[in-house]
Amino acid sequence: MDDLREKYLTLISAAADEAALEELRVQAVGKKGEISLHMRSLGKMSPEERQVAGPALNALKDEVNSALNARKSAMADAALEERLKSEWLDVTLPGRQRPAGTIHPISQVWEEVTAIFSDMGFSVAEGPQIETDWYNFDALNMPGHHPARAEMDTFYTHRAEGDDRPPHVLRTHTSPVQIRSMEKMGAPMRIICPGRVYRADYDQTHTPMFHQVEGLALDTGISMANLKWCLEEFVKAFFEVDDVELRFRASHFPFTEPSAEVDIRCSWADGQLKVGEGDDWLEILGSGMVHPKVLAAGGIDAAKYQGFAFGMGIDRIAMLKYGIPDLRAFFDSDLRWLRHYGFAALDKPGLVSGLSR
Numbered sequence: 001m002d003d004l005r006e007k008y009l010t011l012i013s014a015a016a017d018e019a020a021l022e023e024l025r026v027q028a029v030g031k032k033g034e035i036s037l038h039m040r041s042l043g044k045m046s047p048e049e050r051q052v053a054g055p056a057l058n059a060l061k062d063e064v065n066s067a068l069n070a071r072k073s074a075m076a077d078a079a080l081e082e083r084l085k086s087e088w089l090d091v092t093l094p095g096r097q098r099p100a101g102t103i104h105p106i107s108q109v110w111e112e113v114t115a116i117f118s119d120m121g122f123s124v125a126e127g128p129q130i131e132t133d134w135y136n137f138d139a140l141n142m143p144g145h146h147p148a149r150a151e152m153d154t155f156y157t158h159r160a161e162g163d164d165r166p167p168h169v170l171r172t173h174t175s176p177v178q179i180r181s182m183e184k185m186g187a188p189m190r191i192i193c194p195g196r197v198y199r200a201d202y203d204q205t206h207t208p209m210f211h212q213v214e215g216l217a218l219d220t221g222i223s224m225a226n227l228k229w230c231l232e233e234f235v236k237a238f239f240e241v242d243d244v245e246l247r248f249r250a251s252h253f254p255f256t257e258p259s260a261e262v263d264i265r266c267s268w269a270d271g272q273l274k275v276g277e278g279d280d281w282l283e284i285l286g287s288g289m290v291h292p293k294v295l296a297a298g299g300i301d302a303a304k305y306q307g308f309a310f311g312m313g314i315d316r317i318a319m320l321k322y323g324i325p326d327l328r329a330f331f332d333s334d335l336r337w338l339r340h341y342g343f344a345a346l347d348k349p350g351l352v353s354g355l356s357r
């Protein structure tokens with residue numbers, strides 16, 4: 001018994017790794033292990049012999065088991081010690097900088113315009129970008145072969161041979177949204193309609209998709225005076241000036257009568273636009289009193305209600321506010337160059353921490 005004890009305790013303390021320990025466990029106390037076989041032979045012993053050998057074998061089994069466990073946890077401790085020596089973390093290192101995205105200038109201007117008109121009590125309306133030609137043209141007093149249809153460089157949807165349903169168009173302006181809103185909400189109402197519009201045109205100041213915001217105010221007793229005040233408030237807030245002079249130039253749109261294009265007083269010293277001062281005029285939007293036929297198309301009683309409407313290009317006013325010369329640049333993926341033109345959102349701390357200056 002003492003030999004067995006000596007043998008296993010020596011082997012256990014010499015074991016090189018956990019696999020060797022496991023082998024020893026099987027060899028000593030496993031089902032067919034050496035100590036287990038001795039225990040099985042207890043049955044063949046005389047009661048006197050068994051009384052001595054039984055407890056001794058049990059004690060030996062316990063001793064071998066605890067030697068195995070002790071050796072195993074010593075090995076684990078040594079391995080952990082080894083890892084701690086080689087693997088370590090400097091918790092005082094600064095964190096990795098993640099480049100944050102920044103809001104696109106068109107989205108920013110879209111939000112600025114929406115916020116300004118919201119303050120004046122306008123709510124936002126949106127509608128489909130693929131429209132029937134009734135909502136895009138007829139309802140806006142551009143029936144059949146009206147020349148304005150051709151001027152708008154409209155994208156038409158494809159119709160299969162023999163399909164004689166009226167064509168759909170990519171909306172050329174957001175005006176259909178106002179018609180849909182008139183049908184839904186009736187008068188009085190004040191809405192603005194920001195959104196994407198499409199025209200087949202591409203050069204320095206035109207892209208085939210661009211953004212408009214149009215506004216519509218319907219009520220009893222609405223006049224051009226209300227329109228003028230409203231646009232003055234908008235221009236002052238948008239260009240962040242205390243005062244500005246507006247010039248209304250008589251114009252023509254099929255959907256408004258009378259119609260006016262609106263210019264703001266400005267100066268262009270050293271290629272820099274200053275709004276509100278100087279001797280130049282800058283066209284920023286179109287406007288007018290809603291044509292009675294258009295009111296009727298939206299189901300509004302033109303004898304009772306009047307309305308003013310206006311429209312402007314979000315991309316265009318973004319170019320003016322932030323001094324961007326080529327509209328196509330808005331659709332490049334990398335906008336860091338905008339910093340050169342003083343686009344303030346790029347300089348807000350935290351917004352673009354990953355960009356190089």
Ligand code: 2U9
Nearest residue numbers: 175178179212255286287309310311312313
């Ligand atoms: C309804 C009634 C009237 C919207 C208007 C303009 C004048 C206008 C242009 C500005 C630059 C389009 O982006 S642009 O090319 N828009 O000049 N838009 S009045 O009038 C409406 C709209 C809807 C029911």
